Amino acid sequence: MLKLFYSPGACSLVTHIALHEAEAEHGAVRIDFAAGEQRTPDYLAVNPHGRVPALVTDEGTITENLAxxxxxxxxxxxPGSVPRGDAFKTAKAMQMLSWLSGTVHATAFAALFRPARFTADESFHQGIKDGAHAALTSHFVELDDLCGDGWLAGDEYTAADSYAAVFYRWARAAKFDLTLYPRWTGLVSRVVERPAVVRAIAHEGLKIEQFA
Ligand SMILES: N[C@@H](CCC(=O)N[C@@H](CS)C(=O)NCC(=O)O)C(=O)O
Structure with missing residues (x-):
């Protein structure tokens, strides 16, 4: 059986949602960041990078959301992962997911929440966070522009939409003014109406109101 290692509300929620969308039989193991469980020898044996998600399959372990x-x-x-069967639709979903994961998450959110990843010198941390805040503000404007009445990557619901919902909760926690992004807000309300999303969020002990 598949086993997902996740931390509540982290980017692993994107894969957790995809597992629920697929109705794939799976177990889920919570990793407590506050307790440092991502850095224990037991977890580093699962993912040597000390990050979630990690998915254990019968053939071995897969890390990295996009993989x-x-x-x-x-x-x-x-639905809810990446479209298959149409090369262009797959590429457009991967384009969006790569931007969300590789740029918005790995540079901007990481710099805001984890400036120590960029330098150990604490005197630079506030400057890094300020730069991250400005970068995120610009990314959010772009994201809002990309949201229409449907889904982010073409006419199908994909993991790009659930990733955008995960970011929305992070942005709220970081006290961004989300009223500036009505189309993004609309997208997130469509995502959190989905039964599979409701189940994944409940499983992680989160509340829908944190996303809306
Ligand atoms: N590139 C990785 C990034 C994974 C990642 O950064 N996960 C964060 C949670 S959103 C994490 O595990 N952080 C642990 C830590 O910062 O100690 C992916 O897309 O899976």
Whole structure:
């Protein structure tokens, strides 16, 4: 059986949602960041990078959200991961996911929440956070522009939409003014109406109101 290692509300929620969308039988193991469980020898044996998500399969362990989403798409072909069967649709979903994961998450959010990843010199941390705040503000304007009445990557619901919902909760926690982004807000309300999303959020002990 598949086993997902996750931390509540972290980017692993994107893969957790995709597992629920696929109705894939799976177990879920919570990693408590506050207790430093991501850095224990037991967890580093699962993911040497000390990050979530990690998905344990019968064939071995897969790390990195985008790799796990591709695996779920190939195995289950359900909405909520990456579209399959149309090369252009796949590429557009991957384009969006790569931007969300590689730029918005790995540079801007990481700099805001984890400036120590960029320098150990604490005297630079506030400057890094200020730069991250400005970068995120510009990313959010772009994200809002990309949101229409449907989904982010073409006409199908994909993991890009659930990633955008995860970011929305982070942005709220970081006290960004979300009223500036009505189209993004609308997208997130459509995402959190989905039964699979409701189940994944409840499983992680989170509340829908944190996303709306
Ligand atoms: N590139 C990785 C990033 C994973 C990542 O950064 N996960 C964060 C949670 S959103 C994490 O595990 N952080 C642990 C830490 O900062 O100690 C992916 O897309 O899976």
């Amino acid at each position: 796990i989403l591709g695996y779920l798409a190939d195995r289950f072909g359900a």
